[in-house]
Structures are given as C-alpha cells and as structure tokens.
Amino acid sequence: MSPVSGPLRVRVPASSANLGPGFDALGLALGLHDELTVEATDDGLVVEVRGEGAGEVPLDDTHLVVRSMEAAFSLLGERPAGVRLTCTNAVPHGRGLGSSAAAIVGGLVAARALVAGEDRLDDLMLLQLATDLEGHPDNVAPALLGGLTIAWVDGAAAAAQRLDCDVPVTVFVPPEPVSTERARGLLPDTVTHADASFNAGRAALLVAALTAAPDRLISATEDRLHQTYRSLAMPDSYALVRRMRVEGVPAIISGAGPTVLAFARGIDDFCPPGWVVHHLDVDPHGAVVLPAS
C-alpha cells in the first residue's frame, strides 16, 4: 500500500497521571495539545520543532516522535521512503504533564495514519506499543483515548478503561523541570499495608468523585504512596499542594511532578511568582487525526 499523499495533522493532549492516590493507574487527558504535521517524502528525514522543546530536543532519528513512528512502521512492515515532520508543542517538558506520552502516542497515531494502517494496528495494539516505549501505561492511555482512564498491565499486556469525565482543572507549572527518573528514585521499595489500603480506598473513591460525586474530591485526592516521598525533589510544589488542601482545594502533584493540579477554578491567587497557570478542560477525544490545513 502506498503512503497517504499530502500532509496529515495529528493533535494529541497533555495528560496528568496518578491524580493523587491512583499511582501508576489513573490518568486524565487535558485540553492542552501538541500538534504534529507529517508528510511522506521521497527520501530522508526532516524534523522541525516549534514551541516547547524547540532548540532542546534532537532533530534526527533519535527524536521521540520519530522513534515512535519507526516502531509503528516496523510493526506494520511498511514505511514511506522519507518523512517530513513538524512538531508544534504546547505541552511543557519535564513537568509531569505527559509530554513523552504525547510524543509517543502522537508519533504512533501519525505513522499509522500515514500508511493507512488503522485496520492492522488497532487502539489496543497501539496502547501496548506506547506502553512499551513509555514504560508506564498511565499517561499513554489518556493521551490515546481521552477522558479519565484506568490503566493496568496484565503480565506484559497493557489495558485501559476509559470513562467520561468533565471537571474544571487548573494547573500551576513551575519554571524548573524534575525528571521522572529522579522522582521514581525517591520511592521506597515497600509500603505498609495500612498505606496500601488507604490508597486503594481513595483511588476507588476518586473514580466516583471524578465521574459522579465531585463533592468527594478533597477526600478522594489524598495519597500516601508517592507525593510525600517525592517532596524532596519538588519542595515548592509539595508546599503549594498542602497550602491549597488546607483551604479545601483538591490539589495534587501531576504525574511525577513538579506541576501542581487542582480540580477547581478561581484559585489563581495561589500561583507562586514565576510559575505559569493554565485553566484546562478535560480532553474527551485523545489523539485525533485532523484534516490537513
């Protein structure tokens, strides 16, 4: 089959993983998007990056979108002779808002569309490929499916359940990144039964709170498995979460941090100097292929 002629556009959302108690399981797609334009060419690779990551990320075949496209082409056994890729990024890097998941899912969806491979690489296979590339399913599931997702791994097989969710979100993005590797390195190897059971109850309640019972959000966003351990790497974020929670605002660390996410609006006064605030809706769609503009 020959590659689709002309450029394709793919829009993929930011995401927030964990959401407090749902460590490595819950994720929410957010209305802040990276956009990829891809086109099959006769030869070579041309990568352009605008916005977040411009001047910082590589522009060759080590670029995460390109590596992800290559993984999809390999699985599909088909690739165009050359590719021109333009990334217009709005998702900040290294802030716990799923920029890697957006790059991976965006690249996979773009590659699949470029060789018209939708019938050979369905969303479940794509979720698996994205999880293998990212390492955890909790950001890639919402980036792919939109809404609120519960993701898990059964043996080596990734799976996700998507739920509709409509809550107001405010994120406070600090100026400096924290790597996921560093944040994961702060976690203990074992936790107590009491803490595990505390989080199991809160995670279950959070699914109810986000889909049907928003008045439960303050209790539902309590966590004992990761945020306190990680506070060493992001003390200002942790202090902001505590400040907001004392005032009754359901606030959490987004993903591996250091962004702070709150399920509320009208709280901009909490924003520390030099941080960036975004008011976001939940993205219900996940990654979508758009008509070329």
Ligand code: HSE
């Ligand atoms: N659940 C992951 C973590 C998200 O908190 O480490 C980042 O990949």
